[in-house]
Amino acid sequence: MPELPEVETVRRQLEPWLTGRRIARVELLAPPGPKYAGLGRAAGQTIEGVGRRGKFLLMPLSKGDELVAHLGMTGVLSPGGAGERAKHLRVAVDLEGGSPNRLEFNDTRRFGRFLIVKRGDYSALPTLAALGPEPFDDAFTAERFHHALGRSAMAVKTYLLSQRPIAGVGNIYADEALWRVGVHPLTPAADVRADEAAALLHAIREVLAASIDAQGTTLNDYRTVYGQSGDYADRLDVYGRAGHECPRCGARLERLVVGGRGTTFCPDCQRHPAQRGGGAVTLGAGAGVQVAGRRRK
DNA sequence: CGCATTTCCTGGTAGC
DNA sequence: TGCTACCAGGAAATGC
Numbered sequence: 181m182p183e184l185p186e187v188e189t190v191r192r193q194l195e196p197w198l199t200g201r202r203i204a205r206v207e208l209l210a211p212p213g214p215k216y217a218g219l220g221r222a223a224g225q226t227i228e229g230v231g232r233r234g235k236f237l238l239m240p241l242s243k244g245d246e247l248v249a250h251l252g253m254t255g256v257l258s259p260g261g262a263g264e265r266a267k268h269l270r271v272a273v274d275l276e277g278g279s280p281n282r283l284e285f286n287d288t289r290r291f292g293r294f295l296i297v298k299r300g301d302y303s304a305l306p307t308l309a310a311l312g313p314e315p316f317d318d319a320f321t322a323e324r325f326h327h328a329l330g331r332s333a334m335a336v337k338t339y340l341l342s343q344r345p346i347a348g349v350g351n352i353y354a355d356e357a358l359w360r361v362g363v364h365p366l367t368p369a370a371d372v373r374a375d376e377a378a379a380l381l382h383a384i385r386e387v388l389a390a391s392i393d394a395q396g397t398t399l400n401d402y403r404t405v406y407g408q409s410g411d412y413a414d415r416l417d418v419y420g421r422a423g424h425e426c427p428r429c430g431a432r433l434e435r436l437v438v439g440g441r442g443t444t445f446c447p448d449c450q451r452h453p454a455q456r457g458g459g460a461v462t463l464g465a466g467a468g469v470q471v472a473g474r475r476r477k
Numbered sequence: 478c479g480c481a482t483t484t485c486c487t488g489g490t491a492g493c
Numbered sequence: 494t495g496c497t498a499c500c501a502g503g504a505a506a507t508g509c
Contacts, residue, residue, distance in 0.1 A: 441503095
């Protein structure tokens, strides 16, 4: 699923292509709705750049608007025009001038968004409006991260996924980063110690940077603008690997559900706070935390 | 306001 | 083969 590394990979490819291009027209193929608001204002505006905040792509337009794209679970941005219309094409943007002159937004499950807002007006996008700091912002220190975590009683993984303490971390990289620093995903955010917060921020930066270098993680749908898969899936240590051995200690990785999301962790490396009191703690085999499964309807 | 729960959506798959 | 049921999850909407 597209998280910061995947969105940044797409951004880097879109930027040289789209910057300075004038929009001729926009075609909405999906049923109209708030996820595709304002597209009627696009024609005649020039795309002034391609930025990113967290998992949101932000393209300022010349007449005071801003094109906001979020890939959701299955969104793909790519040049289009050749061949048959894709089954799940939702939006097509025709550009003036030379080829490629058509940007297509395909999104099988329609969790993504592709809309135009007044520049900087994110009232229709509350997560973007309340988004935490960019992970690679130099002004974002470990102390600030620790302070942000201290504001929530939520499980640390759930809080990371909320995008409030830090922007761009999703299910995959949350599991990877928490495993790297040995913090149990159910640890209350406010109980993460200062040293753990510092290590967690460092781990988030490392895993995101390594994934960007690999052009992201392709599990199923994610593709770069030019149709390539990301290579980081081969380098995941824990995500989706419940039942396999922990790469660090060899214990069996376990799966639980945190905030409604599948979560993989190492029961030995990532002790639940309720089980990790001071001194040496000896736990029997199978000491993993039991959590109720996903509720049914 | 904080936090939990429910909803949106389709392809893949398990089970019969 | 074809049917039903369920599962995956980012962000918004809804409920307390």
